[in-house]
Amino acid sequence: MEGIVVPDRELERRKERVQGALREKGIDALFVVQRVDFSYLTGIGRRGIFYLPAEGEPLLFLDASPASEGDRPGIYKTVRITSLEEVPPTIRDSYGTLPRAIGFELDVLPVADFNVYQGLFSGAECVDGSWCVLEPRRIKSDWELARMEEVARLTARTFTYGKSVLRPGLEEMAFATLLEGFARVQGRERESVRVRDYLTEGYPWHVLSGTSGGMVGLLDSPASGEGTSAAFPCGAGYKPIKAHEPVMVDFSFVLNGYHMDETRMFTIGPLEDKAMQACEAAIAIHDTVLSRVKPGATVDELFQCSVEKAGELGFGDQYLGPPGNKVSFIGHGIGLELVEGPVIAKGKKDLLQPGMTFALEPKIVFQHEFIAGVESVFVVTEDGYRFISKVPVEIFVC
Numbered sequence: 001m002e003g004i005v006v007p008d009r010e011l012e013r014r015k016e017r018v019q020g021a022l023r024e025k026g027i028d029a030l031f032v033v034q035r036v037d038f039s040y041l042t043g044i045g046r047r048g049i050f051y052l053p054a055e056g057e058p059l060l061f062l063d064a065s066p067a068s069e070g071d072r073p074g075i076y077k078t079v080r081i082t083s084l085e086e087v088p089p090t091i092r093d094s095y096g097t098l099p100r101a102i103g104f105e106l107d108v109l110p111v112a113d114f115n116v117y118q119g120l121f122s123g124a125e126c127v128d129g130s131w132c133v134l135e136p137r138r139i140k141s142d143w144e145l146a147r148m149e150e151v152a153r154l155t156a157r158t159f160t161y162g163k164s165v166l167r168p169g170l171e172e173m174a175f176a177t178l179l180e181g182f183a184r185v186q187g188r189e190r191e192s193v194r195v196r197d198y199l200t201e202g203y204p205w206h207v208l209s210g211t212s213g214g215m216v217g218l219l220d221s222p223a224s225g226e227g228t229s230a231a232f233p234c235g236a237g238y239k240p241i242k243a244h245e246p247v248m249v250d251f252s253f254v255l256n257g258y259h260m261d262e263t264r265m266f267t268i269g270p271l272e273d274k275a276m277q278a279c280e281a282a283i284a285i286h287d288t289v290l291s292r293v294k295p296g297a298t299v300d301e302l303f304q305c306s307v308e309k310a311g312e313l314g315f316g317d318q319y320l321g322p323p324g325n326k327v328s329f330i331g332h333g334i335g336l337e338l339v340e341g342p343v344i345a346k347g348k349k350d351l352l353q354p355g356m357t358f359a360l361e362p363k364i365v366f367q368h369e370f371i372a373g374v375e376s377v378f379v380v381t382e383d384g385y386r387f388i389s390k391v392p393v394e395i396f397v398c
Contacts, residue, residue: 014040021131061090139355172212173238243268258335260389266398275372319364
């Protein structure tokens with residue numbers, strides 16, 4: 001499968017939305033270097049600097065080395081540079097002046113790098129401009145939704161494949177590797193799961209079986225699993241999967257830059273009543289939340305209705321983690337990064353808007369026993385929601 005080229009009109013739409021955000025915040029220009037933001041605005045998947053004024057046309061700074069000669073320049077004026085010192089005079093020549101207030105991606109930019117960039121614009125007010133690109137990214141265009149649906153078709157095939165290969169004695173990591181390998185071959189790309197938070201490492205194979213699902217730990221998640229070592233104590237480990245135990249497959253994948261993040265429960269043979277009831281309850285909570293999705297609803301309303309439903313079903317104590325280790329979210333935005341805003345979390349007042357995409361993931365944890373959960377990706381529409389996920393919302397019995 002060939003990589004998808006971002007259409008010029010799509011790039012122009014993104015530029016206009018970010019420029020509107022800059023004007024709203026009173027920021028003269030945005031200095032974009034973080035790879036995902038840079039790619040979002042330029043359509044180029046390599047390092048560079050994108051200088052976006054609040055008014056007028058941007059400048060795209062790329063390395064002048066021979067290694068970058070094959071870069072797609074896109075629709076913006078491209079300047080090849082050999083040193084960062086060339087940036088300020090180029091901006092002054094192009095716009096007649098340097099910015100008085102310039103925004104940087106301070107949510108992720110390392111302090112050492114920021115100090116260098118700040119030094120280029122002595123006398124300018126350097127402010128956090130990350131909101132100006134992250135906020136527009138929350139609303140997906142039809143073109144972006146089509147990319148996400150491509151990933152969803154791939155992951156649906158991957159879950160079906162998982163049902164055909166799961167067997168007693170297969171280790172969690174071996175099962176996870178089979179799933180990822182199948183998806184890689186189908187997608188014919190090698191893209192990493194992208195996570196903005198510097199304390200979090202993205203990985204695609206969160207497979208927890210039986211007691212592994214009841215292990216809390218490193219992750220800001222209802223359950224972490226044992227992982228493969230003390231250096232990576234989360235996700236799939238070396239535990240053999242047994243018949244009749246719940247197996248949570250929380251699988252993430254990236255295609256053409258866009259993520260899918262989905263969870264389904266697997267079992268080899270029928271589950272015991274306790275686990276089956278918990279798995280069915282997770283689906284019931286998932287469906288209840290979706291019934292409340294509409295433009296104008298707050299993410300806190302969705303969170304609270306999920307907690308109420310879990311209590312009605314008798315799983316209040318185990319919902320979102322065991323007592324003392326509960327998380328305060330049930331979902332997150334998703335797109336070019338695995339976790340985007342807004343987060344469906346307790347106390348958050350973000351309003352749902354058409355075009356927002358979310359991964360909804362209610363989980364029920366019995367510590368030291370098992371986890372039950374489900375996760376689907378949907379988009380908010382003008383009158384409700386539409387699934388992007390293509391995986392059936394059911395328990396996969398092998």
